[in-house]
Amino acid sequence: MDAASCTKIVNNGADGKRFLIAITGDGFTSSQLDAFHQTVTALISGLNAIVPISWRLQDAINVYQLDTVSSQSGLSPNSAFGTASCGTSASNLSADPTKVSTALNAAGLTWHLAVVIANTSSAGGSFGGSLCTLTLDSGNVALLARAIAHLVAGLGVEYATQPGSYPD
Numbered sequence: 001m002d003a004a005s006c007t008k009i010v011n012n013g014a015d016g017k018r019f020l021i022a023i024t025g026d027g028f029t030s031s032q033l034d035a036f037h038q039t040v041t042a043l044i045s046g047l048n049a050i051v052p053i054s055w056r057l058q059d060a061i062n063v064y065q066l067d068t069v070s071s072q073s074g075l076s077p078n079s080a081f082g083t084a085s086c087g088t089s090a091s092n093l094s095a096d097p098t099k100v101s102t103a104l105n106a107a108g109l110t111w112h113l114a115v116v117i118a119n120t121s122s123a124g125g126s127f128g129g130s131l132c133t134l135t136l137d138s139g140n141v142a143l144l145a146r147a148i149a150h151l152v153a154g155l156g157v158e159y160a161t162q163p164g165s166y167p168d
Contacts, residue, residue: 006107010044010063015110019057019152022104022111024066026081026095027074027119033067039117039136040065046141053145057152066107074119083118083133086126093118094126095133113151115144 012018023043025036048058070080075093077084080103082096095116104114116133118125123137132147134140 005067006109007065007067008062009040009065010061012059012062015062017060018062019060019113019148020109020111021061021063021113021115021148022066022109023063023115023117024068024081024100024103025070025117025119026068026083027070027072027076027079028068029071029073030069032073032119033069036067036117036119037065042138043115043117043134043141043144046138047144047148050141050145053148057148061148064107064109064111066104066109068103070119081116083116092126093120093124093133093135094128095131097129097131100131113147115147 023040028036044063048054053061068080072078075083081099083093086092086094095118100114100116104111112130114131116131118133118135121136123135123139125132125134125140125143127133127143127147127150130151132144134143
């Protein structure tokens, strides 16, 4: 992974008073950064069209884009954030939280939600803690909105596999 460039792409005011989203990519080469930027723009546009974000939360969110350059296109064992299938389904992709945190910290970022966009066109993704992993599939706008709702409202996951994990 080469050094990453960081840009504040949505600025609704002071970071201390906003929900902070840091978006980076995994498996994008330097020649693919324009495609990564277009994906981020489409993701933010889609997010801003979802109620209640469009009604109430849009002005409460700041977004940073971290251009992480991989030496190889797509996902591989050598990808910057180690994004790979997790669990029993190949569509459940997750980036390595430690690698993501290290990169965001190195860029001087503070965040409530880290988003990794995996350079793969297959549908899939995951959300856990403060990390959301998405693919290039356009359906992942809903997964991002859901991740924000879980973090902002402190919601549990309704399909938890351990009974009693979350109270009613």
